[in-house]
Structures are given as C-alpha cells and as structure tokens.
Amino acid sequence: MIPAPPIWTLSRSCEKLAAGHITSEALTEAYLARIKAFDGQLHCVLRCTEERALGDARASDQRRAQGALLSPLDGIPIALKDLLITQGIETTAGSRILAGYRPPYQGTIARRLEEAGTVLLGKLNMDAFAMGSSNEHSGFGPCHNPWALERVPGGSSGGAAAAVSAALCAGAIGTDTGGSIRQPAAFCGVTGLRPTYGRVSRYGMIAFASSLDQAGPIAHDVKSCALLLQAIAGHDPRDATSVDLPPPSLPPDTQESLRGLRIGIPEEYFVEGSDPQVLRAVQQAIATLEAYGARSVKLSLPTTSLAVATYVILATAEASSNLARYDGIRYGAPPPDLAASLEAFTTRHRSAGFGDETTRRILLGTFVLSRDTIAAYLDKAQSARIAIQEDFAQAFSQCDLLATPTTPTPAFWAGTRTQHPLQMALADLFTTPSSLANLPGLSLPCGHSEDNLPIGLQLLAPPFAEDTLLRVGAFYQAHTDWHLRRPPYPPAPFAPKRLSPPAEPASTGAS
Amino acid sequence: MAYLANIGLEIHAQLRTHTKAFCACPNRSGAPPNTALCPTCTGQPGALPVLNAQAVRLAVTAGLALGCTIHPRSTFARKHYFYPDLPKGYQITQFRYPLCTGGCVTFEDKDGAHKQVPLQRIHLEEDAGQLLHDHTPGVSAIDFNRSGIPLIEIVTEPTLQDADDTVAFLKHLRETLLYLEICDGKMQEGSFRCDVNISLRPDAQAPFGTRTELKNMNSFRFIHDAICYEIQRQSDLLARGQTLPQQTRTWDPHTQRSLPLRSKEQAPDYRYFPEPDLPPLQLPPNLLQSITLPELPLAKRQRFAQAYKLPPEDIATLCAQRELADYFEACAAQAPSPKSASNWIRRDLLHALQASSSPFPPPNLPPTHLAQLLWMLHDSKLSTPQAQTLQSLLLEEGGEPEEVRLAHNLRLLDDDESLRQTIAHILAEHPQTAARLREGEQKLLGFFMGLARKHTQGRANMKRLKELLQEAITRRGL
Numbered sequence: 001m002i003p004a005p006p007i008w009t010l011s012r013s014c015e016k017l018a019a020g021h022i023t024s025e026a027l028t029e030a031y032l033a034r035i036k037a038f039d040g041q042l043h044c045v046l047r048c049t050e051e052r053a054l055g056d057a058r059a060s061d062q063r064r065a066q067g068a069l070l071s072p073l074d075g076i077p078i079a080l081k082d083l084l085i086t087q088g089i090e091t092t093a094g095s096r097i098l099a100g101y102r103p104p105y106q107g108t109i110a111r112r113l114e115e116a117g118t119v120l121l122g123k124l125n126m127d128a129f130a131m132g133s134s135n136e137h138s139g140f141g142p143c144h145n146p147w148a149l150e151r152v153p154g155g156s157s158g159g160a161a162a163a164v165s166a167a168l169c170a171g172a173i174g175t176d177t178g179g180s181i182r183q184p185a186a187f188c189g190v191t192g193l194r195p196t197y198g199r200v201s202r203y204g205m206i207a208f209a210s211s212l213d214q215a216g217p218i219a220h221d222v223k224s225c226a227l228l229l230q231a232i233a234g235h236d237p238r239d240a241t242s243v244d245l246p247p248p249s250l251p252p253d254t255q256e257s258l259r260g261l262r263i264g265i266p267e268e269y270f271v272e273g274s275d276p277q278v279l280r281a282v283q284q285a286i287a288t289l290e291a292y293g294a295r296s297v298k299l300s301l302p303t304t305s306l307a308v309a310t311y312v313i314l315a316t317a318e319a320s321s322n323l324a325r326y327d328g329i330r331y332g333a334p335p336p337d338l339a340a341s342l343e344a345f346t347t348r349h350r351s352a353g354f355g356d357e358t359t360r361r362i363l364l365g366t367f368v369l370s371r372d373t374i375a376a377y378l379d380k381a382q383s384a385r386i387a388i389q390e391d392f393a394q395a396f397s398q399c400d401l402l403a404t405p406t407t408p409t410p411a412f413w414a415g416t417r418t419q420h421p422l423q424m425a426l427a428d429l430f431t432t433p434s435s436l437a438n439l440p441g442l443s444l445p446c447g448h449s450e451d452n453l454p455i456g457l458q459l460l461a462p463p464f465a466e467d468t469l470l471r472v473g474a475f476y477q478a479h480t481d482w483h484l485r486r487p488p489y490p491p492a493p494f495a496p497k498r499l500s501p502p503a504e505p506a507s508t509g510a511s
Numbered sequence: 512m513a514y515l516a517n518i519g520l521e522i523h524a525q526l527r528t529h530t531k532a533f534c535a536c537p538n539r540s541g542a543p544p545n546t547a548l549c550p551t552c553t554g555q556p557g558a559l560p561v562l563n564a565q566a567v568r569l570a571v572t573a574g575l576a577l578g579c580t581i582h583p584r585s586t587f588a589r590k591h592y593f594y595p596d597l598p599k600g601y602q603i604t605q606f607r608y609p610l611c612t613g614g615c616v617t618f619e620d621k622d623g624a625h626k627q628v629p630l631q632r633i634h635l636e637e638d639a640g641q642l643l644h645d646h647t648p649g650v651s652a653i654d655f656n657r658s659g660i661p662l663i664e665i666v667t668e669p670t671l672q673d674a675d676d677t678v679a680f681l682k683h684l685r686e687t688l689l690y691l692e693i694c695d696g697k698m699q700e701g702s703f704r705c706d707v708n709i710s711l712r713p714d715a716q717a718p719f720g721t722r723t724e725l726k727n728m729n730s731f732r733f734i735h736d737a738i739c740y741e742i743q744r745q746s747d748l749l750a751r752g753q754t755l756p757q758q759t760r761t762w763d764p765h766t767q768r769s770l771p772l773r774s775k776e777q778a779p780d781y782r783y784f785p786e787p788d789l790p791p792l793q794l795p796p797n798l799l800q801s802i803t804l805p806e807l808p809l810a811k812r813q814r815f816a817q818a819y820k821l822p823p824e825d826i827a828t829l830c831a832q833r834e835l836a837d838y839f840e841a842c843a844a845q846a847p848s849p850k851s852a853s854n855w856i857r858r859d860l861l862h863a864l865q866a867s868s869s870p871f872p873p874p875n876l877p878p879t880h881l882a883q884l885l886w887m888l889h890d891s892k893l894s895t896p897q898a899q900t901l902q903s904l905l906l907e908e909g910g911e912p913e914e915v916r917l918a919h920n921l922r923l924l925d926d927d928e929s930l931r932q933t934i935a936h937i938l939a940e941h942p943q944t945a946a947r948l949r950e951g952e953q954k955l956l957g958f959f960m961g962l963a964r965k966h967t968q969g970r971a972n973m974k975r976l977k978e979l980l981q982e983a984i985t986r987r988g989l
Contacts, residue, residue: 085557093556105550107557206556210787240561240789318787321589324600325554329653346593369782378784
C-alpha cells in the first residue's frame, strides 16, 4: 500500500511528482487538510496561505505538463518561519509589535523558493524575534511538540520543526542564531541544518543578532535538507556578509563506507549534567558510524564553558541595536492611544508590543553596550569569540567533523523554564559554541528516550564544509531509521482523498 | 581679561553620488517628499546596507586633497539614538577606524595671509531624514528622501581662534569640495553644514576650557555672528567667576542669541559598536593611483596672478567656480589678452547668463568662439553693443561667430564716405558747439562722438570716425 503522501519525505515527494504518481495540487491539498485538522492542537502555523498555495500548486502542475520545471523542488509544499519576509503576506517575527505588518518587499529566501517553483503553505510560529528555546515566547501563543503535546517543540524555530515533524508541510526554512534550527529539530525528531554564516542571504530575514543569524532547512532527512539548501544558498549582492560560493552539492546516493573519516569527540559535551539517555543514544550513533569505518578522536574544546556567556553578551547587544527600529513610526502595531510626547509614544508602543523575553534581552544588550560597561562586557566577549573560533580550528586539525549531542536533554515540559531564563539558555549549551565560530551544524534524529521523546545527534564541520555534513548525515540515515519514525500526533495514516478530519477525535491520537 | 578662544569644527558635507550610501535609491535634491525610498533607507525589518563604492571614492578624494592619511582598512560602526528621522534607531558611521586621519588645510584669511588648520579625521556616514514642522499644521512631517544620503564628516583640531578665520576657513573648504566635485555646497539645502565647538582659556598654556557646541549651522553669517556672541557670552561668565556647563546650544538669528539645547548630563550615550552588516572596508589596491586631483583653489589663484597678471578682484570672480576658471583660461589662450577675456567674461557674459537664467558653461558658446568675438572687437570690426548682440545670438543658437556676424550684418560703419556724411550731419546740427570745437575745446570731441554713435545706432567705427572728425574740424569750410 502506498503510504499517505504527507508521510513521504520531501525528497520522496520530489520523486513522486516526477514520476507522475501525484500532482502538486493533490499534495498541497493533503497538507492543507492536515493543517486544518491538526494545527488547532499544535499551533505551528501562524498564517496558512491557502489560496496562494493552491495557485502555486496549479501553476507547478502546468509547468510540469509543459516540461518547463523551474527546479527539482518545483511543486513541493513548504512553509517559512515567520521571521522570513514575504511580500504582502503578514510577517510578524512572532511578535505582537509586528502584528499586521505586510512587508513592502520580498526577502531573498522567499524569492528564491518562489523562483524554484515551490508552493508556499504559510508562515510558522516562533519565539518572538527568534529569542527563545521553547516557542513559549511567541506573541501568538505557544506551539506544541507532536511527540508529546505538553512538551515544548524547542525554539526559536519551534513551529517549523513541529510542522515538519507532524507532516503539516514537506519541509520548512527556519533560522538559527544560537541553535534555533538544531535544538527544535532534535526535540521534534527531524533533521535540521544550520549553514555556515554567509551561505544564505540575510536580506529579508528580520534581524536578531546580525553576526550570528543564519537561515537553514528543516525536513525529515538529509537529502531533503540538501535540496532546500541548494534552492536558498548562494551569494546575494543585497547582503554584504553573504559569501560568493556555489551551494553545497547533494550527498551521493550511495556510499561504500566512512573509511578515512575522523570524528572528533569533544569531552566537554559529554560531561555529567546531560540526560544519560541522550549521552547513550549519541554514543550509540557514533558507534554506528565507527562500525562503517569512521575513526573517533577524543579531544578537548576548553573554551566551551565561555560560550553561553559570550553568546548572551554578543547576541543581546546586537539584538538591542537591531530592535531599535521598532519605534512605531513607520510600521508596527500602534498602541491604542497616541501620547502627546514622542518619548511617551515610542515607550508605550515598545512596551506594549515587545514581550517579556524580548524586553529582557533589549535591556541586557543596552546595558552591555553602555559607555561604562562596554569594555568589560562587549570587548571581552568579542575576544572570547575569537578564542572559541581558534579552539574549533585547532580541533579540526585533528578531525573532519565533530559529533556531539544536539541538546543536553530531550524536550522539556512546557512552562518549566519560562521563569528561569538562564535555564532556558542552557538548552542551547551545545549549539551556541559552533554558532559563535561560524560553523555549519547538522542535527539528526539518533534515538528516543524511554518516554518516546526524540534525541538528536549534532555533527559540526569546519566553515563551508557542509558537503561533509551532508555526506556523513546521509550515510547515517541510510543505515538507520530514526528519521523515519512518526510522532504520535497527528494520528496516522491519513488517506489523501479524505479531506475532512479523521473519524477518531484528535485527542485519542495524542500520547 | 581677554580669553583665548579655541574653535573646533565638525563639518558634514553631502557627497554627490548617483545613489545613496547604502542602497540604490537616487541621490537627488528637490524630489517630492518620500519618493526616493526603499526597505534599506526606511529601516524596514530584514533590510540590509550595502556600501556605495562611489561614496568611498569621493571620500578618499577629499582625504587626498586635504592632506590626510588614507587608511587601506577602515570599519563602520552603529551610533544609536531614537529620533523620528532616524529609521533604524542608529546611524551607520565610522568610529574607531575611520577612512582618513590627520590632514591639514591652508586657507587665506581676510587679509590674504596664509593660515593652516590641522584636521583630526574624515570619515563616511549616512544622513538622516528630514523633519518638517511647517509642512502640515499641528504635526511634524518626516521626509525620508534624505535618509541614507552619503556624508563625509570632517573634524578639525580646535586651533581656530576667531570668527573671521573660521568663516574664511569654511569658505575655502567649501570651495575646495566644489572644485573636487564632491559636494554641491548648497548650504541652504543642507548639503554643507557645520557644528562649531567653542571653548575659552586664559592663555595657550592653560588646559582647554569647557566646550559649547553650536549644532547644524548652515550659514556663514550665522556662524560668524554666533561665534562672536559665544566668545562674548563665555568671557562674561568666566570673568564673573562662573563655571560653564558643557552644553549644546542653537543659534537664534532673530534674537541674535544662542540658546541651550542640552547639557552634559543629558548628553546621550551612543553605544557605538562595530557594524556587523558591513565587512571592514578594504580599499582596492589601485584606488589612490587612479584619482587625479584637479588644481585646487589656492594654487589656481596664485597661478592666475602670476600667469595672467590679473588684479585680485578679477581672480576672485573667475576662480569662484572651477568651470568658470577653466572657461576663462581656454578663452584667454586665444583672446587678444587675458584682461580682455577677464573683463568681457566677468561683465558681459556673466551678466547675459544671469539675465536669462542660463546655466554655466553656456553650451552654445565655447570659449574659443568667445575669443573670436573679442578679436572682432579688438580689430574694430564691430562696436561693443554689436558685440553684445552677437553674443546673445550665439548663446541662443550657437554657430560660427564670423558667419553669424555677417548673417546679421553686424558691422561697423566703416567706409569713409558714410562716416563723413555722419560727421557733416552732426556738425551742421550743432553749429555753435562745432565752432567752439574748432576754436580748440578738445573736450567737446566726446560730445560729437556720442552724437555720432547715436546717429549711427552704435555702428560707426569710432576709431576711424574720431580720425575723420579731427580732420574735419581742422579743415576749414566744413
């Protein structure tokens, strides 16, 4: 029996479209039906662009009939984290301060996906301004983890990871500043790639921390991520920090072995404090790679303990600057009454529009940049960042990539860390160092906890060595099936012809 | 007690680039409000800056002309403050590592003596939008056309000591930037403006006094008045033993006073940090060699004095604009004399252009053609009024001067026969005066010359007529 279309991975959907087994319109209708049926519980989707999606899909089917396909992704339904600018389609960055903002221009990522012929299903939930690790700081309500609805999907790309996991879209584009693609991918049991800084244009990506932000693909498997990356990566003259390199190549379809591959195991990522189940699953994954010829190399990254503090200082400093433009004058959800003085107007607008976490980070960032404290904080953090980069460079002289857990624990319970910002930040312990070092990182599902919660394996490579990540990741997924497991919610299977919600009430499907 | 003033300047000059500093919006003055906008210069979420290479070239040109050290590597920084005309909530500028440092400007003070002002730095930055308080009643309107226009900021060391020198320096600097075609110098429109910092101290050995900053001055007269006022105001306060707060003040031309804007306690902390969206600026290796500086104002004036032996007033007018100086030189090279070219250009040409509001240089009258016209005058082929008519025709329609002259029959009454007829006529009309002239009152010659001119509508060859008139009155019977 052919499994229901949305259970296919994105790359499988490409094959099915190419073989004529399904049309883009049918595929799109199936995803739209799933969104209608299940997103009420999950709340991944902030905005479903149904008419647009069907129009995109029909146009794709026409192109296919004429043999005029735009790319390998032509006709594939995808969704975008709401941090990504889509012209004329409300884009909020997950914050109330941008409620109703319809961008007057098109972002590069949205434009490239359009030019590739993909179908836009909608915009996805996220922590406001990408500040968070649980999607609980969304201005529009939290998102839930399809593996356990009372647990967080991770953040800030929580909506994107959960949507892919729940098969509400074939693939998604998220963003990663300190781990915001990789950590939710790990929590939701999907594959997520943070490209090297500069690979993907930031023009049309609402800025949080300019020297750390990077957009990247989230999908079920590595090959799908690679296809998405090819569509969005590449030099953009509108982004002065984007690099002029061709996108990484797709991973080879078959690989004999991993002989010759040296995998660095940094001891600082395997200390006590992490959930033992996580450590076991990751060590098992490494053992799998070794069974196929890879050799592990124990090493140390002593600057690991500097990373969170360095990241907090640098990211909040840049964020306080990037969010200065939200003064309510040119755009933004205005406060209910216009105050007499300019200062009062701006203060009220920002206080009403920004949530607690955003406010917290702006205050901290402003403090760090103040005349009296800048030397002690910002300057020191910039030096620490360089030290972290040099540490990684040293490590890569001994190995081809590093393997670590993506997160110290599986998905935590909702509501348990919102009052403890530092605890929340520690969820990104293993992902922030590589962000600071501008490295590419891949998170792959590599196991489950006893509670049936996904566990992620993180692979890190030197700058611009995504090829290595994709190659090794694809190999791992060719020999394991963690990435093919489906979450308990939404209930499966879901036949394509039936567009109304399933007979069983949705709640019995949840774990 | 007389105090020593120390005046330091921060000059902001808009660069004459085709597009803005960090986006492709056109850099054009006079456009209707909010018509030269894009996501970048209006600070939309997700927009990014990209550096304008032409702005870099112009800034480097300024640095070279003003004797600065040009740094191959410089960086951009964000300067934060909230104001409605600043869309990102920060200005992109240069802070720790500017494009140019050092430099020195030589200028002529009002007595013609040469003085020098050392510079601290020149750096690139973007302009903010414009707040218009008079556009719509009851509201302040914002025009973002100006947001993102590239500026250079030129900072001097505080060595100027009085209002006269400051204005002379600024005039010279403005003229230099015009010569370099870097800035259009339109102060009323805000393309060349200046913050003036003034402090007083008892003598040159004492440490610098507390500083007052006068912001956004865009008129030489206001600058002069404000500096005089400030020096007096500060002297009075210091003489009374009072301390001066470090303050920003604004000049009110109506009451002829400066008024406080904010004091140091309220001075903002700009939270400068390196701009992450722009990589460090690395100048292309051949950039410096590829820039040829034109002859600068001071050097040009000195050369004009030596080469053309023209008086200072002539030079001042001719050298005020580089195009005018170039035009004069091309014309003088072929004219009967530099002075003839200077006189005609300063009086007749400029006057005609102003009267018809025509631009300079005149597209239909190249300098070589004007030289030909001057030779015609020199050779008495036509009279001065006829030459002015010829000039008008050429300005309007161009063409070869000699052809146009003949086509319009612009020539002097040249044949002796017509001239004698004229002379006979005018002498007959005024027999008593003619008699007195014959008696020897030479000064009456002028009277008859004037009559002859009128009689011939200015077409008589006055030189020949004078000769014939002399003949006529010495010969009896006429």
